Amino acid sequence: MREHAFDRRGWLRATIGVIATAIASVLGLVVGGAVVSPGLAGRREAWRPAGRLSDIAPGVPTPITIRVTRQDGYYEAVDQQVVFLVKSQSGGVRALSSTCTHLGCHVSYDADKKVIKCPCHGGTFSPDGRNIAGPPPRPLAELSARVEAGRVFVQL
Numbered sequence: 001m002r003e004h005a006f007d008r009r010g011w012l013r014a015t016i017g018v019i020a021t022a023i024a025s026v027l028g029l030v031v032g033g034a035v036v037s038p039g040l041a042g043r044r045e046a047w048r049p050a051g052r053l054s055d056i057a058p059g060v061p062t063p064i065t066i067r068v069t070r071q072d073g074y075y076e077a078v079d080q081q082v083v084f085l086v087k088s089q090s091g092g093v094r095a096l097s098s099t100c101t102h103l104g105c106h107v108s109y110d111a112d113k114k115v116i117k118c119p120c121h122g123g124t125f126s127p128d129g130r131n132i133a134g135p136p137p138r139p140l141a142e143l144s145a146r147v148e149a150g151r152v153f154v155q156l
């Protein structure tokens with residue numbers, strides 16, 4: 001009689017252990033998938049339209065706001081990024097980030113002084129993005145840009 005009670009307890013413990021392991025496995029898959037999948041899928045760069053080349057004056061950094069939509073897990077994150085388009089005399093175009101390379105403030109173009117200025121600590125960049133004064137340690141980041149049928153595209 002006592003032996004049967006032990007067998008039932010043993011069977012019950014084994015069953016509970018199997019059920020607990022199954023629940024933990026399912027939770028692990030759900031939580032792990034939610035954590036890992038956005039990191040794998042949400043950060044894809046794409047060519048984004050950035051206006052017409054004819055609207056940009058040669059040599060003048062022209063700020064363009066580009067709307068960037070990214071899938072972030074179950075959410076769609078909409079971000080607006082400002083880039084400077086700089087058209088050369090030959091008609092080529094460069095795209096510069098508007099994020100200061102010192103501590104990440106947003107820079108703007110001072111047309112009177114013909115420099116790109118950072119409002120935070122006085123960093124100064126030339127119109128082609130070179131760091132020329134203040135604390136920024138390097139030039140503004142250059143983004144990939146291309147022109148197709150008179151329209152500018154920037155990779156963000």
Ligand code: FES
Nearest residue numbers: 100102103118123
């Ligand atoms: S963040 Fe631009 S100079 Fe410091």
